[in-house]
Amino acid sequence: LSHLQDDLTDRGLLTYLPDPAMLKRRSKRCLYELAEQCDVDIPETHAVYELKEALKTGAALGFPLMVKGQYYDAYVAHSEYELSEKASKLLAQWGAPVILQRCIQGTEFNAMGIGDGEGGIIGLCSIRKTILSDKGKGMGGITIHDPRLDATVKALIAELKWRGPFEIETIKDAESGGHALIEINPRFPAWVHFPSMFGVNFPATLVEMMTTGRRPAPMASCPAGHFYLRHQVEVLGRLDQLAELSAGADFDPAPVQKAPAPETAKLFTTSTP
Secondary structure, X not given: OHHHHHHHHHOOOOOOOOOHHHHHHOOOOOHHHHHHHOOOOOOOXXXXXXXHHHHHHHHHHOOOEEEEOOOOOEEEEOOHHHHHHHHHHHHXXXXXXXXXXXXXXXXXXXXXXXXXXXXXXXXXXXXXXXXXXXXXXXXXXXXXXXXHHHHHHHHHHHHHOOEEEEEEEEEEEOOOOOEEEEEEEOOOOOOOHHHHOOOOOHHHHHHHHHHHOXXXXXXXXXXXXXXXXXXXXXOOOOHHHHHHHHOOOOOOOOOOOOOOOOHHHHHHOOOOO
16 A cells, blocks of 8 residues: 555545555564664564574574564464474465564553654554453553653654554563563554544544645643453344345344243242232
């Protein structure tokens, strides 16, 4: 999409994207160099292109270590066997390189924002992850104010002159209190809706920038101490409703007829004389 911005604009499709050079500099294989240029802490990181190289590098780094695909997926390897298994899987699924990274023990944080393309930030919301999925995704979090994290984010975005949405992931070292850079993603995170629930709407601001072509007023600061939890909702319906929905027709939300309660249910009903 970054390469197609002019073509998309010619077709009337608005975008607000980083250019290919920005994307490359924040990629996992180039992230270590970017962090050093910004004087930002980052775990020792190596890009490897074949399994033999991965095993040699892993032995030098020591276990446990993180094993990451160049586009997606990350695993913790506790042994040479696990490293071999995970690296082989990622090479087959995402291609080379595979990223090996020294593990850091600490709390995980996310910072979401919008870059103005000139090194500034339109809005910023930071959270501490409180619940993690098996892939390390934040299933719950709480908004925080952390000057050290803000400084890390501002240094990276200023260096990149980032344009558009971003998500920066860090781990906070429990001893030093500093933030170690883990990833920079060129998109909003899955929890993007959360701040809009207390009046800080990142997607709406982005759409305003795209449609007006003007820089909006700085977004309001996100208050600390708000939490979110991602959850699953069961949806009930009939097969004919599912068929209508699959065909793209209007969905009739008529309530499902409930079966009458069995006589045995009366045994569990209490009443007052």
